Amino acid sequence: MQQPIKKLVILGGGTAGWISAALTKKLLGAAIDVELVESNEIGTVGVGEATIPGIKILNDVLGLNEAEFLRETQGTIKLAIKFENWKNKKHSYYHSFGTAGKSMAFCHFHHFLKRAGELEDDTKLWNYDLNALAAEEGKYAHIRHKDPILEMPYAYHFDAGLYAQYLRKFSEKMGVKRTEGTVASVHQDQQNGYIKSLELKDGRLIEGDLFLDCSGFRGLLIQQTLQTGYEDWSHWLRCDRAVAVASERFEKTLPYTRSIAHKGGWQWRIPLQHRNGNGLVYNSAYYSDDEATNLLLGNLDSKAITDPKVIKFQTGRRYQQWHKNVIAVGLSSGFLEPLESTSIHLIQSAVVRLVHLFPHHGINASTVAEYNKQSKLEFEQVRDFIILHYHVNQRTDSLFWQEMRDMAIPDTLAHKIELFKQDGRLFRDQNDLFTESSWLQVMLGQGIVPASYHPMANTMSAEQLQAMLKKIKAIKREPLSAIPSHDEFLKRYCG
Incomplete structure (x- = not known):
């Protein structure tokens, strides 16, 4: 036209x-x-x-004042998502917005951890991640430091x-x-x-x-x-319903989203200044609407203050x-x-x-075609990342999780998983929303440990490697003692 x-x-x-x-x-x-x-x-x-760090670019472009924005939306800080019971029951890990360790030329930090033997213990990666460390202690503050190793990217709940x-x-x-x-x-x-x-x-x-x-x-x-x-x-993302309910503010405002897996789906807990957001995403073949509602209401941190709302969807x-x-x-x-x-x-x-x-x-047709090409690719990349969480689970307690583990997956995702399994290779696809750090955290958190590591990790002696890891870990932990609790930050910053 x-x-x-x-x-x-x-x-x-x-x-x-x-x-x-x-x-x-x-x-x-x-x-x-x-x-x-x-x-x-x-x-x-x-x-x-709940959002991801790109929301800050949006707010900055609009020229919004952050403190005012947090006040107006009853917002809180989000450093990570904590995944609970996804690999298997009783297990948890963080997908943080930070990056573990320190960037190395041509060789990702996790290869050095693998050589040191620390990657076998899937809690070790997050000892080198300031976002995860601060989330675990319930802390947050704006850190202004010239050293990029201490960057703490964040998003919001609102x-x-x-x-x-x-x-x-x-x-x-x-x-x-x-x-x-x-x-x-x-x-x-x-x-x-x-x-x-x-x-x-x-x-x-x-x-x-x-x-x-x-x-x-x-x-x-x-x-x-x-x-x-x-x-x-x-056929890949088999949950088809969600039930949502708001609850009273929890006594401690966590600086992260919680994602808690259940037998037929997963539950979110999102902390706001005035209340908590809660929901259960589920497969209707495993839970009726009433069963899902009762499961959600029975797993709240605080008293429900709205009526549960069931939402049907098709991914x-x-x-x-x-x-x-x-x-x-x-x-x-x-x-x-x-x-x-x-x-x-x-x-x-x-x-x-x-x-x-x-x-x-x-x-004109070329403009429309380009828009649709980019949109399609973006949706497919996000789709693959979400499928990853389901597919590489190790749960044996329900048919739902077994089916998700056994299902055929998109070739693009299968290729990425296989590359990482071999020797920890990760490559960010062009325009992929999720960085190598994101893919690494979910793969390791779900239990995929690469068989080997890149030979560039052998360029230093064992003593030099241990000294480097010890130094990076200390640098990451050093700011924690001066960072206030998340609630104290909100009180000071938002007024």
Whole structure:
């Protein structure tokens, strides 16, 4: 459609809608008009309360004050995810945002640990990871140090509903128009099928040149109107439901997310300043909705303060996340369970991708194809990383975990696992959201120990190796004594 894009219409509020509004208006400014249509009658899923470090880039680009943001969203700091009972029952490990040890030229730190024999004990890697050490002690502070070995990357937990409200106020100040109303019908161009306008129940017409579908699982534009189709990944990611509930604030605010495996799924615990977010992701063949609800309610740290909410989903992705003049953002574009807290990041990256490829002079096939190619690759890379957690488990207590271990997996993932099993080789695919450190922590945490190590780890004597490891471990632990508890940090920083 070769006509200039002057008007962007966003259907749906919530986190997806208001991130889209804030970013597009901030980055594209007066070049476009942005109108967001949402209805108070339609609720949002609202369980995405944990994030990954990319959220800091989003907030920085928007120019948000971090202390104010934490106050407004009742946010907390997230250093890691603690996986409990995933390898087997009673076992736990961290997937932290930090990097263990110290970067070596052409040779990852874990090869030196393997040579020293410490990699056989899967707790040792995290003794060299400041994020994991601080998480274990429940501590956090902003560390400003010139030595990159002491970097402590972090993300946030926050109330997704409050974040959407915060971004709404921010967006409206920049000139985003919010329209309250429910869509009654969608009008298309009879020649090319492009969306022309949304007709609300009261008869108002919302016209636009480009539409973002942030309508959640309904996919009102991308699927119900354009019939784009959906690629089902439930043969790999077999959980198909979640039950969520909020509970009272726990007495100690942990600086990490907890992911606790059960016989037919896994449970999240997310600490906020005013409450805890809780949920159970499960396979309906193993738990009924009532059984899942009772299991979740019986495993809370604090008293429930909302009614449990069951959410049905199908893992997978839209075949085309940009189709005609509609781009699906958020749940309308696909769903990957929140095991690695990627939901909000996928919203963010979808909008950033649109900004990079924004069709100012009109939509053309090559732009749409590039957007869809990048979106597909990103979803597949995140999919593989999530499958990894399930597939390399060692649990024998339920058929669910045995089936996940025995199932066929994507060739891309099988290749990555085999490379690491041989001699610890890890390579980050182009644009992969997850670094070598992330893949390393999950593979080791789930019990995969490489058979050998790279010969570059033999370039120093045994005495030099032990001295180096001792020094790095001491450097990593040194800041801990001066770092306050996470709760003390929040009290001082947020006021």
